[in-house]
Amino acid sequence: MVRRIVRWIGAAAVALTLAWQPVVAQEVGGTSAADQAPGQAPEPATATSCLYPSAHERFGVTVSGDINRFDVSPLPAAAYMDWSVRRTPAHPNGMYYYPIVYVRPNGYWPSGAELEAAVRNFPGALWMIGNEAETVWMDNVTPEEYARAYHDVTTRIRALDPTAKFAFTSIATVSTLRLAWLDMALEAYRGLYGRDPTVDVWTVHTYEVNEMAQEWGSEIPTGIRNAVGFYGQWTEASVAGASGGTVHQSRTAGDRFYFAFYGGEVTLFLRTGPDSGRAAIYIDHRADPVETVDLYSPTPGAWSKTYRNLTPSPDERLGNRHNIRVQVTGARNPSATDTWVRVDAIAASSTTVLPNGRLENNSPMQARILNGPDDHDNIEKIANQVRRFRQWMADRGQRNKPLINSEYGILMTEDLGFTYERVRTFMLNSFNLFITDLQDPNLGLPADDNRLLQQWLWFALNQDVFEGRVVHTGLYSDATRQIKPLGQEFINYVQPLVRSYVDLEAAHLALTPTWPLFSGEPTLVQMQGIVVNRGNMNSGPLIVRFSEGAQTIQNVSISNLPKRFDAGYRQLLNHSWRTVVTGDRTVTLTADVNRQTGDNCRDNNVYRATLSYRPQTDLAVTNLRVSPSPLPAVQPGREVVVTLTADIVNLDGSGTAANQVAVQFWQNTPDGDSVLLHTVTLRRGQTTLPVTVSYDWRLRGPGAREFKVTVENVSDDVNLNNNRLSGRLLVPSGSVYFPVTVKRYRTPRLLEADETAVSEAAYRATDAPWLSRAHMLPPVGWPFPSTGPASPSQE
Numbered sequence: 050m051v052r053r054i055v056r057w058i059g060a061a062a063v064a065l066t067l068a069w070q071p072v073v074a075q076e077v078g079g080t081s082a083a084d085q086a087p088g089q090a091p092e093p094a095t096a097t098s099c100l101y102p103s104a105h106e107r108f109g110v111t112v113s114g115d116i117n118r119f120d121v122s123p124l125p126a127a128a129y130m131d132w133s134v135r136r137t138p139a140h141p142n143g144m145y146y147y148p149i150v151y152v153r154p155n156g157y158w159p160s161g162a163e164l165e166a167a168v169r170n171f172p173g174a175l176w177m178i179g180n181e182a183e184t185v186w187m188d189n190v191t192p193e194e195y196a197r198a199y200h201d202v203t204t205r206i207r208a209l210d211p212t213a214k215f216a217f218t219s220i221a222t223v224s225t226l227r228l229a230w231l232d233m234a235l236e237a238y239r240g241l242y243g244r245d246p247t248v249d250v251w252t253v254h255t256y257e258v259n260e261m262a263q264e265w266g267s268e269i270p271t272g273i274r275n276a277v278g279f280y281g282q283w284t285e286a287s288v289a290g291a292s293g294g295t296v297h298q299s300r301t302a303g304d305r306f307y308f309a310f311y312g313g314e315v316t317l318f319l320r321t322g323p324d325s326g327r328a329a330i331y332i333d334h335r336a337d338p339v340e341t342v343d344l345y346s347p348t349p350g351a352w353s354k355t356y357r358n359l360t361p362s363p364d365e366r367l368g369n370r371h372n373i374r375v376q377v378t379g380a381r382n383p384s385a386t387d388t389w390v391r392v393d394a395i396a397a398s399s400t401t402v403l404p405n406g407r408l409e410n411n412s413p414m415q416a417r418i419l420n421g422p423d424d425h426d427n428i429e430k431i432a433n434q435v436r437r438f439r440q441w442m443a444d445r446g447q448r449n450k451p452l453i454n455s456e457y458g459i460l461m462t463e464d465l466g467f468t469y470e471r472v473r474t475f476m477l478n479s480f481n482l483f484i485t486d487l488q489d490p491n492l493g494l495p496a497d498d499n500r501l502l503q504q505w506l507w508f509a510l511n512q513d514v515f516e517g518r519v520v521h522t523g524l525y526s527d528a529t530r531q532i533k534p535l536g537q538e539f540i541n542y543v544q545p546l547v548r549s550y551v552d553l554e555a556a557h558l559a560l561t562p563t564w565p566l567f568s569g570e571p572t573l574v575q576m577q578g579i580v581v582n583r584g585n586m587n588s589g590p591l592i593v594r595f596s597e598g599a600q601t602i603q604n605v606s607i608s609n610l611p612k613r614f615d616a617g618y619r620q621l622l623n624h625s626w627r628t629v630v631t632g633d634r635t636v637t638l639t640a641d642v643n644r645q646t647g648d649n650c651r652d653n654n655v656y657r658a659t660l661s662y663r664p665q666t667d668l669a670v671t672n673l674r675v676s677p678s679p680l681p682a683v684q685p686g687r688e689v690v691v692t693l694t695a696d697i698v699n700l701d702g703s704g705t706a707a708n709q710v711a712v713q714f715w716q717n718t719p720d721g722d723s724v725l726l727h728t729v730t731l732r733r734g735q736t737t738l739p740v741t742v743s744y745d746w747r748l749r750g751p752g753a754r755e756f757k758v759t760v761e762n763v764s765d766d767v768n769l770n771n772n773r774l775s776g777r778l779l780v781p782s783g784s785v786y787f788p789v790t791v792k793r794y795r796t797p798r799l800l801e802a803d804e805t806a807v808s809e810a811a812y813r814a815t816d817a818p819w820l821s822r823a824h825m826l827p828p829v830g831w832p833f834p835s836t837g838p839a840s841p842s843q844e
Contacts (some may be wrong), residue, residue, distance in 0.1 A: 057262075062603055066400060067428055068590045068723055074486070080226070093534075097196055098496065098497045098498055098500075099496070099649075099650030099652055099653075100451065100494075100496060100503060101497075101503070101504075102548065102550040102552055102584070102649070102650055103127075103546065103547055103548035103549070103550055103585065104484065104546040105125045105126075105129070105543045105544070105546040105547045105548075106127035106336065106504075107127070107483070107484060107503065107504045107505065107586050108125070108127060108480075108504075108505065108507070108539075108543050109126050109127060109128035109129055109130070109144075109145075109368070109504060109506035109507070110124070110126050110128075110129050110506055110507050110508075110509065110510040110524065111130050111131070111132070111456050111458075111506050111507070111508045111509045111510065112129050112130070112131040112509065113131070113132075113509060113510075113511055113512065113527070114131065114511070114789070115131075115662070115697045116129055116131065116139055116140050116141060116510070117141075117724045118271060118511075118530055119510065119511065119525050119530050120530075121140065121141050121142065121144075121510070121525075121539055122131070122142060123521070123532065124510075124524070124532075124536065124540060125145060125540060125543040125544050125546070125547050126140070126142070126539075126543070127142075127143075127144055127145060128144055128145040128146075128147060128454060128504065128506060129144050129145070129146060129147070129506070129510070130146075130147040130149065130177070130456070130506055131146075132149055132180060133148070133149065133162065134148040134149065134150060134159050134163070134167050134201045135148065136163070136165065136166045136167050136170055137170050137171075138171060139339055140613075140614035142202065143585050143612060143613050143614050143615075145175070146171070146174070147174075147175055147176075147177055147216075147455070147506075148167060148171070148174060148176055148177065149176075149177045149178075149179075149180050150164070150176060150177070150178050150179070150202050151179065151180060151188055151204075151510045152178065152179040152182050152188045152190050152194065152195055152198035152199070152218070152792070153188070153190065153194075153198065154189075154190055154191075154194045155194075156198060157178075157198045157200065157201065159203045160205075160556065160661050161200075163204070164202075164205070168206050168209040168210050168213065169209060169210070169507070170825065172210045172212055172213070172579075172619065172773060173210070173212040173213065173215075173556060173579075173581065173619070174210075174212075174213055174214070175214045175215070175216060175249070176202075176203075176213055176214065176215050176216065177216045177218070177219065177252060177405040177455065177500075178198070178199050178202055178203065178215060178216065178217065179195060179198070179199070179217075179218030179219075180218065180219065180479050181218065181219060181220060181221040181254065181267075182194075182195045182218035182232045183218070183221070183227055183231075183270035183271055183272070184221045184267050184268060184270065184271070185269075185271055185366045185370075186267070186268065186366070187221075187270045188218070189271050189366060190271055190272075190356070191271055191272030192230055192231075192233035192234035192236075192237045192242065192271075192272050193233075193234075193237040193272070193574060194843075195218065195234045195237075195240075196234050196235075196238040196241055197236035197241065199215075199217070199218075199234075199238065199246055200241065200242055200246065202237065203215050203242065203246070203247065203635060209344070209596075210781065211557055211559065212556050212557045212579060214249040214250060214844040215248060215249050215250070216248070216249065216250040216252045216453070216455070217231070217234075217246070217248045217252070218234075218252070218520070219252040219253055219254050219455045219456065220253055220254065220257060220802045221254050221258070221267040222254065222255065222256050222257065222258055222260065222267055222417070222434065223253055223255060223434035223437050223438045224260055224416070224417045225413070225414065225415050225416075225417075225844065226260060226269065226270050226273055226276055226414060226415070226416055226417075227270055228437070228438075228441050229270075229273065229414060230270040230271075230272065230273060230411075231441070231672060232563070233272065233273075234581075235445070236453050248447070248450065249451075249646055250450060250451045250452075250453055251438070251442060251447065251450055251451070251452050251453070252452070252455040253355070253434070253435070253438050253452065253453075253454055253455070254314060254454070254455065254456045254457060255431045255434045255457045256422045256425070256426055256434060256457065257419070257425050257426075257430050257431065257434075258417075258419065258425070258460075259417065259418060259419045259423075260417040260418070261276075261278050261307050261309060261372055261416050261418055262276075262309035262310075262367075262371060262372045262416075263333040263334050263362065263367065263370060263371055264334055264370050264372065266419070267476075268367075269309050269370065269416060273414060274310065274399040274400055275308075275309060275310050275397075275400055275403065275408045275412070275414060275532065276308075276309040276408075276412065276414045276415065276416045277306070277307065277308055277309070277408065277410060277412045277414065277416070278305075278306070278308075278309070278415060278416040278417070278418040279305075279306060279307075279415070279418060280304060280305040280307075280371075280419075280420060281299055281301055281303065281304025281305060281377070282299050282301045282304055282307060282308075283297045283299045283304060283392075284297065284298060284300065285297055285298075285410075285411060286298050286391070288320060288349075288391065288393075288735070291320065291393050291394075292318060292393050292394035292407050292409050292410075293394065293404075293405065293407075293409035293410070293411055294407055295409075295410065295411050296320055296391040296392060296393050296410055297391070297392050297410040298378050298390065298392070299387055299389070299390055299675035300326065300377060300379075300387055300388040300389045300390065302377055302378060302379025302380075302388075303375045303376070303377065303379075303720065304376070304377040304390075305374055305375070305377075305418070306374065306375045306390075306392045306410070307372050307373070307374050307375075307416065307673035308374075308395040308408055309370070309371070309372045309416060309644050310370075310371055310373070310395060310397040310398075310399045310400060310408060311368075311369050311370055311397065311398060311399035312359070312369055312371070312397040312398035312399055313357070313358065313359050313361075313398070314355060314356060314357040314358070314359060314397065314398075314644055315332075315356050315370060315371065315373055315395055315396070315397045316353055316354065316356075316395060316396040316397070317330065317353060317354055317356070317373055317375070318351065318352070318356040318393040318394045318395065318396075318407070319342065319344060319351070319352045319353070319390070319391060319392060319393055320347070320349065320350070320351060320352070320391035320392075320393055321344045321346040321349065321350045321351065321352050321376065321387055322342070322344070322345075322346060322349040322350070322389070322391070323344065323345065323346065323347055323348070323349075323384075323385065324386045324387035324389050324393065325344035325345050325346070325381075325385060325388075325389050325390065326344060326345070326377070326378065326380060326382075326385060326388030326389060326390060327341055327342065327343050327344065327378045327380045327381060327382070327390075328341070328342050328344060328375050328376065328377060328378065328390045329341045329342075329375075329376045329378050330342060330373065330374070330375060330376075331372065331374040331376065332356060332359065332372070332373050332374075333362075333371055333372060335358075338376070339356065342354075343382050344389075344391075345381065345385040346388060346514075347384075351393070354545060356373070356821065359371055368526070371397075373395060375390060375392050376612070377390045387670075388789040392410050392678070393409070393410060393535065394407040394408060394409045395408050395409060396408075396564060397406060403714065404630050410526065410837075412727070415541060422461045422465055422466075422467075423466070425460065425461050425488070426457065426459060426461075426471065426472075426474075426475040428475065428478050428479060428482055429820075431457070431479065431482070431537055432482055432486070433559070435452070435454070435487055435501050435502050436487075436489070436492070436501060437503045438452065438474065439452065439489070439492040440492060442492075443491070443492050448492065448494070448495075449494065449495065449496070449563070450494070451494060451497070451504070451684075452494070452501065452502055452503055452504040452505060453502075453504045453505070454483070454502055454504070454506065454618060455506050456506055456508050457479070457505060457506070457507070457508060458476070458507050458508030458509060459471075459472045459475060459476075459508075459520065459521070459522040460508070460515070460520075460522070461520070462515055462518040462520050463519040463520065463521060463552040464517060464519070465519065466519060467520070468521065469521040469535070470574065471521075471619070472520075472521040472522055472535065473521075473534075473535060473538055476507065476535065476538065476539070477538065477542060479505075479765070480542055480543075482838045483505050484500050487500060487501040488500050488501065489501055495670075496652075498612070502665060507522075507524070508522060509522060509523055509524075510523065510524050510525055511523050511524070511525045511526070511527040511530075512527060512834045513526055513527045513528055521535065522535070522683060523535065523536075524536030524539050526799035538724070548633060549584075549585055549586045550584045550585060550586060550648075551582065551584040551586055551587075551588045551589075551646075551647055551648045552582065552583040552584035552648060552650055552653070553580065553581070553582055553583070553584075553588060553591065553610065553640040553641050553646060553648045553653075553654055554580070554581045554582075554583050554640065554653040554654070555578065555579075555580055555593075555638045555639060555640045555653065555654055555655055555656035556579040556580065556581045556619075556656065557577075557578065557579040557656060558576065558577070558578045558579075558636065558637075558638040558656045558657070558658040559576070559577045559578075559658065560574055560575075560576055560636055560658050560659075560660045561574070561575040561576075561577070562574050562575075562630070562660060562702075563575070563698065564630075564698070564699040564700070564702050564703075564704065565638040565699060565704040565739045566697065566699050566704050566705065566708075566710060566731060566736055566740060567703070567704040567705060567708075567733040567734075567736065567739065568666075568703055568704040568705060568706050568708075568736075569629065570629070570704060570733070570734075570736075571625050571627040571628055571629050571630075571738075572627070572628060572629070572630040572702070573626075573627055573738040574625070574626040574627075574628065574630075574636075574660065575623070575624075575625055575626075575725045576594065576595055576602075576603075576622075576623065576624045576626055576636065577621060577622070577623050578593065578623075578638040578656070579612070579619065579620070579621055579622070580593050580607070580610065580619075580620050580622060580638075580640050581610075581618060581620075581688045582610035582611065582613055582618045583613050583617075583653075584612055584613065584648070585612050585613065586609070586612050587609055587611050587612055587615075588607075588609055588610040588611075588641075588646045588648070589609055589643040589645070589646055590606070590607065590608050590609060590645065590646075591606075591607050591610070591640065591641050591643070591645060591646050592604050592605065592606055592607070592641070592642050592643055592645075593605045593607060593622055593638065593639065593640060593641070593642070594637075594638070594639045594642045595622075595624055595626070595636060595637070596636070596637050597634060597635065597636055597637070598635075602624070602626055603624045603626070603641075604634065605624075607620065608739040610766075617811045620715060622638075627738075628662065630662055630702060631659055631660055631664075632662050633660065633662050634659070634660040634662070634734065635657055635659045635660075636657070636658055636660065637655060637656070637657050638655070638656045638657075638658075639654060639655050640655075641653045641654060662702040663701045663702045663703070664701075664702060664703045665701045665702070665703055665764065665765075665767050666699060666701060666703055666704060666705045666706065666763070666766050666767060667699060667700040667701040667767050667768045667771070668697065668698070668699055668700075668710065668760050668763065668766045668772060669697075669698050669699075669700050669760070669765050669768075669771035669772065669775040670695050670696070670712075670758050670759065670760055670771065670772065671695070671696045671697075671698055672694075672695060672696040672775070673693070673694070673695045673758060673774045673775075673776050674693075674694050674717060675691060675692070675693060675694075675697070675776065675778050676691070676692045676694065677691075677692075680778065680779070680780055680781065681781075682751070682755065682780075682782060683750065683751050683780055683781075683782065684750075684751075684782065685750045685751065685782070686749065686750055687749070687750065688747055688748065688749050689747075690746070690747055690748075690782060691745075691746045691748055691778065691780070692743055692744070692745050692746070693714055693743060693744045693746055693758065693776075694741060694742070694772060695712075695742055695743075696739060696741055696742040696760045697710075697712055697731065697740040697741075697742060697760055698739070698740070700768075700771075701767070705763045705765050705766065706750050706763075706764075706765055707763045707764070707765075708732065708733045709730055709731060709732045709733065710730075710760060710761050710763060711728055711729070711730050711731075711760075711761040712728070712729045712730075712731065712742045712759070712760050712761070713725060713726075713727070713728045713729075713758070713759050713761075714726040714727040714728075714746070714756065714757075714758055714760065715756060715757050715758075715759065716754065716755070716756050717755040717756060717757060717775070723757070726744060726746060726756075727744040729742045729744075736779075737762070742758075749778055750780070750782075751780045751781055751782035752779070753777060753780075754777070754778055754779075755775065755776070755777045756775070756776055756777075756778075756782070757773055757774065757775040758773065758774050759772060759773040760772045760773070772789045
């Protein structure tokens with residue numbers, strides 16, 4: 050979510066130097082919203098796919114705060130996002146909840162117990178990792194920082210929930226700079242982890258906003274230190290002696306050329322000549338130029354000047370980000386034949402790594418420059434953003450992934466010309482565009498009839514004001530909690546699309562083998578399947594089958610799977626399978642094998658898992674434990690019985706060719722010797738999986754004892770390092786102590802030592818970045834405010 054809303058904006062919005070035009074409804078497929086009588090629903094398309102068996106489920110909303118504050122039962126939205134992670138999210142009307150994990154330069158948040166609880170309480174969720182991670186007003190991380198955070202948080206969540214899905218961060222707007230930032234993040238991930246990240250869903254925000262450093266809008270992405278920007282009729286021309294061989298030139302008054310850079314000083318390079326006019330030079334968002342330069346000279350040449358002591362922004366997030374702007378004045382020296390302004394390059398501390406040590410006018414890193422917010426509701430520009438992102442996906446082998454517009458709408462306020470009718474027109478036209486017109490046989494998702502966009506979340510369910518200024522984008526009043534006219538328009542459009550359906554999903558199948566100790570004997574395979582009803586109606590009875598090829602392993606009868614998010618909509622199915630394994634085995638989990646539920650979309654009814662087989666023997670002792678726990682206190686001379694227990698496993702697929710294996714319990718003596726306590730002999734044909742051995746050890750009197758359990762070294766065991774496990778126990782005298790067991794290895798902890806569980810109350814009390822959009826709107830008196838940092842010194 051873009052955050053730069055109302056910095057520099059004052060009460061006198063009429064001072065904006067913008068030529069507001071009447072809102073004209075645009076024909077975007079189907080009936081134009083403007084052609085409808087007030088309150089009449091447009092004629093939307095009703096096409097569906099197996100991704101969305103009911104077309105209304107493509108529609109969602111964003112929510113500020115708890116959705117339970119509102120009666121959303123009339124609202125036919127299928128998903129919502131509230132810019133948070135909730136332990137137990139609400140699912141009104143069966144709505145999906147999309148949690149967002151925020152990324153930070155040193156990790157992600159929430160983490161630890163808070164994140165773990167949410168993952169366990171909401172299995173199968175689509176997790177959005179980062180919210181406009183590239184934007185300074187939001188997560189504000191570099192591509193490398195994002196790559197590390199994405200890897201770490203997805204690894205942790207997947208370990209807790211193998212059915213979880215992940216979405217790469219949504220960028221604030223689809224632009225050259227932000228697509229470059231995504232490429233840098235993907236490249237950083239490959240460099241760090243040697244592979245591409247696992248991305249199940251891509252997300253974007255399609256706000257049409259400005260993108261220049263120190264200007265209103267979404268800023269230059271974090272980690273991109275230099276960029277150029279154009280506004281107006283600039284053209285590229287080859288000029289001998291120019292940096293990079295070219296300049297950009299314009300003679301139209303008001304045209305602006307920007308360079309974005311980092312550092313406390315900057316050198317600007319322009320070209321002079323007999324047809325050159327006067328240029329005004331601005332730094333950052335100051336209203337007044339630092340100087341006006343006469344570029345006339347009798348012969349073509351060059352002009353440069355260094356501006357020093359640039360004042361960092363008072364906003365620490367911006368720091369030493371700056372822009373220098375060259376504006377065509379349209380004025381000229383009486384001796385000049387024209388008013389051309391030709392821009393060449395700049396040099397700053399951030400440009401030293403670039404070719405020639407300068408940021409040149411023809412840099413491919415180009416920021417979007419808007420003259421004002423009037424394009425904010427340009428429906429064709431929104432469509433072009435979606436097309437551009439789908440092209441980016443296709444070029445990187447990601448075409449077969451869904452694309453969600455996870456936040457879009459109207460951020461601009463009423464005093465900027467965004468009246469209720471204008472917002473209504475945009476919303477209804479966007480619905481027509483997304484559901485009907487955005488299809489492309491070369492770029493769209495094949496599984497969704499080649500649609501470019503699969504789902505979209507309107508901003509916002511509840512929004513009355515931004516920083517005290519009236520907006521009309523809310524469907525409900527945040528103050529009264531009642532539905533607003535725009536909300537009724539939403540209902541009128543979407544309600545006719547609602548269809549009732551069953552959608553069964555075989556969501557996961559895990560195969561956990563206990564390999565035989567002896568060759569030729571059966572493996573015990575624990576199978577755990579997960580079956581979910583994703584539909585909005587109950588399934589009725591069905592049969593779920595575990596099978597291998599055409600052979601049925603087990604049928605499981607289920608009387609009913611309730612509609613999604615009702616109790617019991619997700620069921621775990623367990624079965625123990627004993628079978629001789631001599632190679633890789635593939636098991637299939639199939640939901641509704643008899644097709645008795647009316648589920649017509651069956652692509653997700655099947656899940657396959659492969660059991661990998663390694664033809665070798667690796668016997669090991671694991672899970673050494675002591676009981677009772679804690680040990681009872683014992684007086685000197687008295688006896689206590691302590692039971693030592695261990696598991697004996699084969700870590701590879703093929704058991705030993707030996708006919709028996711001896712397991713021995715030993716007591717370690719102070720001089721380093723060992724005393725044999727007990728031997729358990731495991732024999733071929735007489736050993737049942739899993740294998741657990743134990744010994745009741747009679748101890749007299751209190752004190753510490755050390756012991757070990759060993760498994761016999763057989764000739765075909767490929768790894769003898771794990772054939773023994775040692776421990777130590779303390780029998781207390783008059784006090785109770787928990788026995789201490791020393792293992793070969795430690796199981797990794799879920800929580801890091803320095804992590805603190807964050808309560809939901811504490812979470813809500815933090816900065817709440819999802820509620821603020823400061824700095825997005827242009828200032829009063831645009832294009833520049835009347836105040837700013839002190840003028841830089843010049844040379």
